[in-house]
Amino acid sequence: MAYRLARCLAVLRDEVNARWPGRDKASDGWIGDPAHASRKSDHNPWVKDSNGVGVVRAYDFDSGHGGDTGIGLHIAEHVRTLGQRGHPALGNGSYVISARRIASPASGWSWRTYTGTNPHVNHTHISVSLTQSGYDATQGWGLSGGGPGPGPGTNPGGRPTIRRGSTGPAVAEVQRILNAWYPKLARLATDGVFGPATHARVVYMQQRAGLGADGIVGPLTWRKLLGG
Numbered sequence: 406m407a408y409r410l411a412r413c414l415a416v417l418r419d420e421v422n423a424r425w426p427g428r429d430k431a432s433d434g435w436i437g438d439p440a441h442a443s444r445k446s447d448h449n450p451w452v453k454d455s456n457g458v459g460v461v462r463a464y465d466f467d468s469g470h471g472g473d474t475g476i477g478l479h480i481a482e483h484v485r486t487l488g489q490r491g492h493p494a495l496g497n498g499s500y501v502i503s504a505r506r507i508a509s510p511a512s513g514w515s516w517r518t519y520t521g522t523n524p525h526v527n528h529t530h531i532s533v534s535l536t537q538s539g540y541d542a543t544q545g546w547g548l549s550g551g552g553p554g555p556g557p558g559t560n561p562g563g564r565p566t567i568r569r570g571s572t573g574p575a576v577a578e579v580q581r582i583l584n585a586w587y588p589k590l591a592r593l594a595t596d597g598v599f600g601p602a603t604h605a606r607v608v609y610m611q612q613r614a615g616l617g618a619d620g621i622v623g624p625l626t627w628r629k630l631l632g633g
């Protein structure tokens with residue numbers, strides 16, 4: 406059966422690739438794999454265009470490095486905002502799922518908790534409008550053209566992304582929080598040095614929280630740590 410990707414998603418994909426040329430695409434995808442084919446998914450071309458060609462109306466963007474470098478979060482938040490502003494591709498049938506949250510026209514594009522089996526930590530899923538004028542809209546998404554990457558800027562309060570080898574007050578803050586979270590485990594020195602013990606504790610926390618367990622404290626992990 407003939408099928409193709411919705412035009413608006415090709416535009417979005419090209420903008421994302423232009424903005425983050427070296428990004429990890431391991432969890433990228435659009436056409437349904439066998440697991441998708443057995444159920445109703447926008448990754449399957451069940452909507453037919455005016456020529457009878459099946460249209461895939463969903464795209465998955467890899468979040469990068471276990472889900473915590475911020476690209477997926479950045480795309481999700483950006484698309485959600487465009488939904489609120491009435492981007493033509495984001496009409497009836499569209500939604501965004503990212504990091505256990507879903508936004509759609511039904512909720513006025515505000516985030517709600519997503520309780521599906523896949524938490525969408527490793528990729529951001531975007532479904533677009535059911536109508537051809539929507540899914541084939543060629544209007545830009547405003548993501549290309551450079552500008553700062555999503556790394557440190559998307560962490561709460563402008564905190565840096567930290568990992569093994571990092572030093573400074575943000576590391577000490579994480580060490581204090583982790584000590585408070587896990588009082589029965591060996592206390593971490595709150596010395597602001599991100600060494601092996603702190604790395605192991607961050608990985609432990611990420612595994613228990615269902616985050617990508619990469620030992621990197623980026624947007625998702627910061628949000629989790631600060632939110633309790």
Ligand SMILES: [Zn+2]
Nearest residue numbers: 463464465530
């Ligand atoms: Zn998907």
